[in-house]
Amino acid sequence: MSNIDDSISEIKAARRKLITKVAKVALVSLLIIAFAALLYFLILTFSSSFNRDSAVVDNAVELSEGIEHSSAEANENGENQALTANPAINPAERAAIQQQLSETRQRLQQARQNQALEAWRPEQLTRLDNALESAYTLYTAADYSATRNALLNIDTQLQQLNTDFETAYTSVYQQALAAFSAGEISRARLLDREALRINPRFTPALNLQPRLDVYEEVQALWLQSNAARAENNLERESELLTALLALDSAHAQGYERAQVVQFELIERAFLEALNTAVLALDNGDLDAATAALSEAVEAGGERVEVADLRARIASERAERELAQIEQQLALFQELDEWPTVAMVASNALQKYPAHTASDQALTQATAITQSQAQLQRYIERPQRLSDLAVLRNAEEAIANAVRYQSLSAKLAAAVTELNEQIEVANEPVPIILSSDNRTFVRVLGEGNVGIHSEYTFSLKPGTYQFEGRREGYRSKIITVVVEQAAAPIRVTLICDERV
Structure with a gap:
């Protein structure tokens, strides 16, 4: 059996007990009256026979018993009539009404749990509770149509109560916010407190309260920041706006101005760092230019100006590195250290593939070192020159080396030495x-x-x-x-x- 049926059974039992109790009281009263009447009659008719008196008493007892039986029977018939008023009730409809009763009761309980709502209109919640009890009575009487109408009326009134409650504190809060925006702080404080009195948990009103508390201090900081702006003292203005927003983070003008000041400070730092980098580059201090450019990127991020200046620094650094490479190539060429020339040129070409000087130096160094090695193999084994094929190869090697002997004294010496050996071999x-x-x-x-x-x-x-x-x-x-x-x-x- 559902909770609603249990409740109805309890109500029926209570009504039976009440009717039985009333019947018993009535019966006792009737007995007392009958007994008094009997005594009076006995006194007046003392001369009557004892048998007649006994018959009267028996009739009185029978009368009282008949009254009690009739009362109980009437109570039983009333209840049966109420339960059988609509014998064609649809079980699904009955279950639906039970569900409506349960949901309405739950909504009322939730409304009761809202302490602010209960404190605002306690009498309306009480009336709704009473109306719900009446709906239960109608359900007990099997008047389901009236029950549905009663529940619909309760739900409508509860919804309207919630709407009125929300309108009450939100409208007052909107007035407080408008007063705050207009600078009417005293009125705004009163209205905000009223909104919180109606609904102490209303977040916007709670958020407005601390802003109202620090309004005077925030206004002072705002005026000071305006003075700093007039003096073009961005650093001071930024400090004041930071302090202002720490007190009132929702201060729209302060936030917007702080964004502008922050942008201007970033731009100033970026331009100063960029100018420092340009001056350092013009003075030939590439390391200082690179460091200043990094500061500019940190301040303002990657921009076209940064890319252009970075390209200039890279070009200048490359020119310097290539100039150093060319100096090294010239030095080792002069020292006739062609293996070293080849190494320097090869490393340079890995980084600067289009460097003409390194490419030419590598070509010359390769030819000279190869010719040097080839001649040296013949010089170290002159007896091989007695072989005519070897001799001819040696002469061809000399012909190839002659093209570069002007660049290398060591190669020229090798050519001379091998020629001497060939002359001996050609005697x-x-x-x-x-x-x-x-x-x-x-x-x-x-x-x-x-x-x-x-x-x-x-x-x-x-x-x-x-x-x-x-x-x-x-x-x-x-x-x-x-x-x-x-x-x-x-x-x-x-x-x-x-x-």
């Missing part, structure tokens, strides 16, 4: 020619030897072709390798094959 080798004194011999590309039976002459190391001719005989060509290690070289050439 003529004795050639002993044996023939038949009829064959004409010549060395192709070198000259004629003539007709001899044996002839000695000299040729530089190399590979030569000897040709023999004789009238009526087939010509012969032989290849002769001339090496120092094979000296003297013996060659036999005879044309002995007839045509």
Whole structure:
């Protein structure tokens, strides 16, 4: 059974007890009256028989019992009539009304919990409570239509009460706020206190109260800040506005002016730092210019002016670094330290790929160091020059090195030393020619030897072709390798094959 049904059962039980109690009181009263009447009748008719008196008493008792039975029966019939007034009640409708009763009771309880509302209109809440009790009575009597109307009326009145309550303190607060804005502080204080009297928890009124408390002090700070503004003393104005907003953070004029002052201070700090950076750059102090530029960025952030000045500083720093690089390249070139020149140029090109001087220096250094190393390999093993192929390669290496020997004294010395070794390796080798004194011999590309039976002459190391001719005989060509290690070289050439 629901809570509402329990409540209804309790109400019915209480009504039965009350009706029973009333019936008993009535019965006792009737008995007393009947007994008195009986005594009076006995006195007047003392002569009547005892049997007659007994009959009267029995009739009185029966009468009293009939009255009590009739009263109880009437009470029972009344209750049954109330419960059966509408025998066709829909259970769903009954449940819906029960839900409405529960929700209305909950809303009234919540309204009671609002102490400010209860203190504002306690009599209206009492009337609504009584109306709810009446609605329960109507529900008990199974008058569901009247119950619904009663609940609707209660909800409407409760909603209107809440609306009136909210309007009461908000309208007073709006008047207080308007008075505060107009500088009518005394009136604003009275109105704000009235709003808080109606609703002590109304946040806007609570927030306005401390602003009203410090109004005079805030006004003094505002006037001082205006004087500082007139003197163009932004730092002092900023201090005063900071103190003002610490007291009244909702001060609109103070907040707006503080924003403007803060912007102007930032701009001033930015421009001062930027100007310092420009002067330092013009004076050639790149470190000071960079530090001042960092201060400008910290004050005003990244801007076009910052980017332009940073580019100028970077360009100036690059020019200085490239000038130092070129000085280093020139110094090591002069010292004939071409491996170091190559290292400096390579490092420079990693940072400045388009640096022409470093590119040219690297090209020269690479060629010189490679030529130096190549010549040095021949110089360290001069015996290899006896090999004609090695000798020719050595001569080619010298031809390549000659292009750069003017740039490197060490390379020029290596060229000279290797040339000397080549001259030694190129000293003529004795050639002993044996023939038949009829064959004409010549060395192709070198000259004629003539007709001899044996002839000695000299040729530089190399590979030569000897040709023999004789009238009526087939010509012969032989290849002769001339090496120092094979000296003297013996060659036999005879044309002995007839045509």
